Amino acid sequence: MRSLLIALAATVAIALPVRAEDVTVAVTAIVEHPALDAARDGVKDALAAAGYKEGENLQFVYESAQGNPATAAQIARQFAGDAPDVIVPISTPSAQAVVSSIRDIPVVFTAVTDPLGAQLVKDMDKPGGNVTGLSDMSPIADHVALIKEILPEAKSIGFLYNSGEANSVSLLEVMKEEAEKAGLTVVESAATKSAEVQGAARALVGRADLIYVPTDNTIVSALEGAVAVAEESKLPLFTADTDSVSRGAIAALGFNYYDVGKQTGEVVVRILKGEKPGDIPVKVAAGTDLVVNKSAAEKMGVTLPESVLSRATRVIE
Known part of the structure; x- marks a missing residue:
């Protein structure tokens, strides 16, 4: 009888649908305010438009550093350990924390004014390595x-x-x-x-x-x-x-930061589909x-x- 119950349990376990998350995108921002929140939402919506939907085939992780650079560094280390498919730091402080901590996970930064000055990349056209993204250099x-x-x-x-x-x-x-x-x-x-x-x-x-x-x-x-x-x-x-x-x-x-987020999300999709971040030029966001x-x-x-x-x-x- 016991062996029959075990067999039945195994059969039920096999029959139950297992919904695996196909990809994980981890997003972090230095603080929460309307512009950065809009960028985050734009990233998520661009992923959805490309078929990556939260709860179906996407795990979308978001962490705010609450304005604290030390917390931003902790989040970067946490993401390094979690090893998501792509990390999206929003804002210069978050991008600096992530890029300084992570070498082997694709990083797509956004809402970064001066990627060269912040030492995120050495060349905007050929960033190389694991990093690319979008600049929001103000006019x-x-x-x-x-x-x-x-x-x-x-x-x-x-x-x-x-x-x-x-x-x-x-x-x-x-x-x-x-x-x-x-x-x-x-x-x-x-x-x-x-x-x-x-x-x-x-x-x-x-x-x-x-x-x-x-x-x-x-x-x-x-x-x-x-x-x-x-x-x-x-x-x-x-x-x-x-x-x-x-x-x-x-x-x-x-910039409309929701649109900036969507442009960023489109770069994330390219990486999820197989492109290397270092081969994708860093661009200035479009539209004002x-x-x-x-x-x-x-x-x-x-x-x-x-x-x-x-x-x-x-x-x-």
């Missing part, structure tokens, strides 16, 4: 032109950033070059963690004619603190991140949107010109 010259169009009397730009983020340091250098061409000076104010953002914004009051926030994860994650200062002081606040405009910035000319916030502009004492409103991709009332 800084266009940002300066937009600022001049909205605030023609401005003489100085307050650059609010985390001096510990390599992407922001790269953007600061580009901003200095472009501002000088336009006859503007740059005033720096740094916050190394989210709790310092409001104070760093307040340090620009009386020293700059406006606040500019680059694609800096620390500042963007605590943007409301900077917006409060901007409204109180009538100090216009611009960002490079279009998702930040609905949170109180006047305007942003930049102009988003403006009329209510925010009014709170900061700014009237948006019709020339800007007429070509905006989206106008927030």
Whole structure:
């Protein structure tokens, strides 16, 4: 009887459907904020469009470092041990943590401003090794032109950033070059963690004619603190991140990060289908949107010109 039960159990076990996850894609971001979250969702949707669907043939793992570089390093080590098919670090700090820890798993970074400066790859066209990805280098010259169009009397730009983020340091250098061409000076104010953002914004009051926030994860994650200062002081606040405009910035000319994520996901699919990451060139993400916030502009004492409103991709009332 016992042998019969064992045989029956074995038969049932064989008959039960076993749903194996065919591929695993592990995603990590330095912090959670709308732009990085949108990039993550874009990656997942691009995978689904290519037939890799979570719960069917895809295991999609996501970890946030909650703004802590040490946690980002821990996540990278965890992923190295788990050995997924592809790792997707979102943001420069997460990409640096992953690339420094992993040599034998394909890595596709995204939302990285300066892949060369961050030492993620040595050649954008022929990255080699196990790494490729997408850059979101901001069109800084266009940002300066937009600022001049909205605030023609401005003489100085307050650059609010985390001096510990390599992407922001790269953007600061580009901003200095472009501002000088336009006859503007740059005033720096740094916050190394989210709790310092409001104070760093307040340090620009009386020293700059406006606040500019680059694609800096620390500042963007605590943007409301900077917006409060901007409204109180009538100090216009611009960002490079279009998702930040609905949170109180006047305007942003930049990428739709969901689309950036989809473009990244398409690269992941190429690797899942057999291409080597080192053979895929690193590209700058395609497409830019102009988003403006009329209510925010009014709170900061700014009237948006019709020339800007007429070509905006989206106008927030």
